[in-house]
Amino acid sequence: MRLHFLLALPTLLSVAHACGGHVYATTSTSYTRRSTPGSLGKTVIEDVRVFNGLRMSAPRTVVIDQELISDSGDTEGATQTISGTGLFLIPGLIDSHVHVADFPNFSGHENLTSYGISTAMHMACHNYTICAMHKGVPGLTNILTAGVPAVGPGSAHSKTFPSQLVYPNSNPVELVDWTLGNGSDYYKITAEPNGPTQELQNAIVANLQTRGKQSMTHASTMLGYYQALASKTNGIQHIPDNGRLTKAMIQQILAQGQYVTPTMTIFYEAHVENPAVLQFLRGSTDPGNSTYMDVIKNVKALHAAGVPLLAGTDAVGALTPNVTIPFGLTLHQELQHLVYEVGMSAAEALNSATRVAAKYHGLEDRGVVKKGKRADLLLLRNDPLFDIANTLNIEKFWIGGREYTGPLKIA
Numbered sequence: 001m002r003l004h005f006l007l008a009l010p011t012l013l014s015v016a017h018a019c020g021g022h023v024y025a026t027t028s029t030s031y032t033r034r035s036t037p038g039s040l041g042k043t044v045i046e047d048v049r050v051f052n053g054l055r056m057s058a059p060r061t062v063v064i065d066q067e068l069i070s071d072s073g074d075t076e077g078a079t080q081t082i083s084g085t086g087l088f089l090i091p092g093l094i095d096s097h098v099h100v101a102d103f104p105n106f107s108g109h110e111n112l113t114s115y116g117i118s119t120a121m122h123m124a125c126h127n128y129t130i131c132a133m134h135k136g137v138p139g140l141t142n143i144l145t146a147g148v149p150a151v152g153p154g155s156a157h158s159k160t161f162p163s164q165l166v167y168p169n170s171n172p173v174e175l176v177d178w179t180l181g182n183g184s185d186y187y188k189i190t191a192e193p194n195g196p197t198q199e200l201q202n203a204i205v206a207n208l209q210t211r212g213k214q215s216m217t218h219a220s221t222m223l224g225y226y227q228a229l230a231s232k233t234n235g236i237q238h239i240p241d242n243g244r245l246t247k248a249m250i251q252q253i254l255a256q257g258q259y260v261t262p263t264m265t266i267f268y269e270a271h272v273e274n275p276a277v278l279q280f281l282r283g284s285t286d287p288g289n290s291t292y293m294d295v296i297k298n299v300k301a302l303h304a305a306g307v308p309l310l311a312g313t314d315a316v317g318a319l320t321p322n323v324t325i326p327f328g329l330t331l332h333q334e335l336q337h338l339v340y341e342v343g344m345s346a347a348e349a350l351n352s353a354t355r356v357a358a359k360y361h362g363l364e365d366r367g368v369v370k371k372g373k374r375a376d377l378l379l380l381r382n383d384p385l386f387d388i389a390n391t392l393n394i395e396k397f398w399i400g401g402r403e404y405t406g407p408l409k410i411a
């Protein structure tokens with residue numbers, strides 16, 4: 001059966017002009033995954049150096065018991081023992097901004113897993129049945145999802161999903177009820193010209209906060225940032241490429257306890273790497289007043305001020321023959337942007353994709369290599385603190401205690 005499927009385009013970064021509607025066609029309706037789920041057991045990794053958020057430890061033992069990390073002395077009854085001599089263990093990586101769960105198959109999801117991504121935040125769900133299919137899959141990346149995003153009529157994003165709009169008189173309580181009632185973990189707001197009114201954004205954020213749920217706001221321009229600051233949304237997605245954040249704005253982000261997922265990767269693709277991406281996002285290869293230098297300077301300023309930065313990519317897979325934002329690989333590239341361009345230390349960059357991401361998403365069960373936490377573990381052949389690009393030298397990978405059995409680094 002040929003299945004025409006709307007891609008999560010509206011939540012892909014849009015700058016001044018987002019492209020119009022896009023229909024993604026696929027012949028695959030198979031829900032079959034490529035790899036078989038690894039089995040649970042007790043795995044002992046001996047003599048491995050472990051990343052503790054600051055540096056690599058002296059060689060030690062790490063024990064995986066079923067889904068969790070156990071006490072290092074708890075080796076009795078091990079079903080497998082692995083020598084970690086010369087190897088490096090870090091927490092599984094968290095991509096805080098992807099669009100992977102709108103596909104009615106596991107291809108992109110499995111690509112994500114193959115690169116050591118143990119958790120991914122799916123930033124817009126347009127089909128709750130398909131999203132549910134991707135959640136809690138044993139041995140694959142753990143997916144959390146936003147619902148249908150709040151998109152305003154007449155906005156750039158509305159051109160793709162005209163039937164899923166919020167109006168100035170929309171009831172924020174009903175919107176949040178519907179979204180959370182469909183299994184969404186958090187709520188996404190798209191701040192842009194003709195987007196949801198400031199009043200509605202504020203009301204949605206406030207309502208979510210009373211329920212202990214997070215809001216995340218798409219803001220790829222200065223205007224979007226002003227709105228995301230005014231609403232006090234939890235997580236600001238993207239970074240302005242059309243101006244510089246002021247000191248006052250950055251101080252407000254800090255004072256309000258907000259975090260930022262800058263997604264440098266998608267801006268780099270658009271402005272530096274592939275004019276087809278810029279064409280796709282803006283409908284033109286003319287960047288107008290937007291530049292990649294604004295992206296770098298803004299992320300640098302946030303980092304210097306101590307704003308929590310989360311690694312995210314906006315990966316969507318293959319959109320057109322000329323536009324592909326691959327799953328998995330891009331998270332490693334994001335870490336490289338954060339180190340090579342922003343000036344983060346390698347440890348800070350790793351934290352942005354592990355413990356910092358887990359903390360700000362309220363995922364207290366993961367993000368660190370510690371007894372009692374989920375056994376999301378990435379075993380590397382080379383030290384990522386020596387060169388952050390070494391995160392790509394993957395030896396083995398476990399998600400929730402299950403070793404990933406498929407080929408690593410599927411593109």
Ligand SMILES: [Zn+2]
Pocket residue numbers: 011012013097098099123314
């Ligand atoms: Zn996005």
